Amino acid sequence: MTDPQAQVRIPATYMRGGTSKGVFFRLDDLPERCRVPGEARDRLFQRVIGSPDPYAAHIDGMGGATSSTSKCVILSKSCRPEHDVDYLYGQVSIDQPFVDWSGNCGNLTTAVGAFAIHAGLIDAERVPDSGVCAVRIWQANIGKTIVAHVPVTNGQVQETGNFELDGVTFPAAEIMLEFLDPSDDGEAGSALFPTGNLVDDLAVPEGVVKGGVLKATMISAGIPTVFVNAADIGYTGTELREHINGDPQALARFEQIRVAAALRMGLIAKPEDAATRQHTPKIAFVAPPREYTTSSGRAVAAGDVDLLVRALSMGRLHHAMMGTAAVAIATAAAIPGTLVNLAAGGGERKAVRFGHPSGTLRVGAEARRVDGQWTITKAIMSRSARILMEGWVRVPGDAF
Structure with a gap:
């Protein structure tokens, strides 16, 4: 003993x-x-x-x-x-x-x-x-x-x-990473889009958004992630950690969106289950390019990026970007019609560079349609x- x-x-x-x-x-x-x-x-x-x-x-x-x-x-x-x-x-x-x-x-x-x-x-x-x-x-x-x-x-x-x-x-x-066949075909019983839609009308509490309906792309690639438009929830996509993490009401609204998405994606059976499933799904908001200053004080020009993304992990805005969420971003950007793709300007894309609180990151994905359904063969990014x-x-x- x-x-x-x-x-x-x-x-x-x-x-x-x-x-x-x-x-x-x-x-x-x-x-x-x-x-x-x-x-x-x-x-x-x-x-x-x-x-x-x-x-x-x-x-x-x-x-x-x-x-x-x-x-x-x-x-x-x-x-x-x-x-x-x-x-x-x-x-x-x-x-x-x-x-x-x-x-x-x-x-x-x-x-x-x-x-x-x-x-x-x-x-x-x-x-x-x-x-x-x-x-x-x-x-x-x-x-x-x-x-x-x-x-x-x-x-x-x-x-x-x-x-x-x-x-x-x-x-x-x-170090270059290849995520092979990154879409989720596991517990939610689905492949890339758990709801079958590129964009959904997600029902959320009235306190989150007026009318209680929010446009959302819910995707399972790299990690289950729900993307919403920054403008729809009162943001620009240029926010840094202190703008979000110092606002308890904002964090509570993001958690309400995350719980609603988890239910819609089939990841939890009831809202209470989200308390012990904080890691997934991720919640992120996207916006078209615009100039902003990073957390280190460096200026990022609108022309430096294809879109802006901010993501939360474990209930707090991430200081940069989670690697698995970057795979979700790459995947969604490669598929015309998702909110991520539209924020980047739409059309077919094999790679995007997005702006996050600490700077920029380039990610890529190979997407193709098979029998009317989108599939991803791999997503690629570099780290150290x-x-x-x-x-x-x-x-x-x-x-x-």
């Missing part, structure tokens, strides 16, 4: 992936009772991050008290043919006692490829001495394949470089990753 007075040491690696950070574990390094889904694993990850924290500070844990920094990842060698690793992602709630396993983190997917090589989970013959290693990832949360193209120098992951990613302070080496610390994370023995 574990001594409740003693701290348990667990091998772990703290990594940045894209504009997120998380604690990475090899499955075999976890305490035995945490190697399977359940309460023990959830309690362990909550304690590692420092949740639930009524102070919303994560002083007593590895989390950073934001949706971008309250994450844990488990990796193991894959038994699936043509895959190298299985990747499981847990979004740890900051102030509530639960871990949301309902979706993926696209930003941390970048770090998955790098960590898999660092941790020896990739067969040695597949890692070049110098070049690019294609790490074939099975994303276990959503049952999808992602390929991370990781640069390698002298047999080791190359982490430094000149690739700049808005929302990340320092440059690093570029870096190990910040490696060793052991410690938690009290009675924490899990």
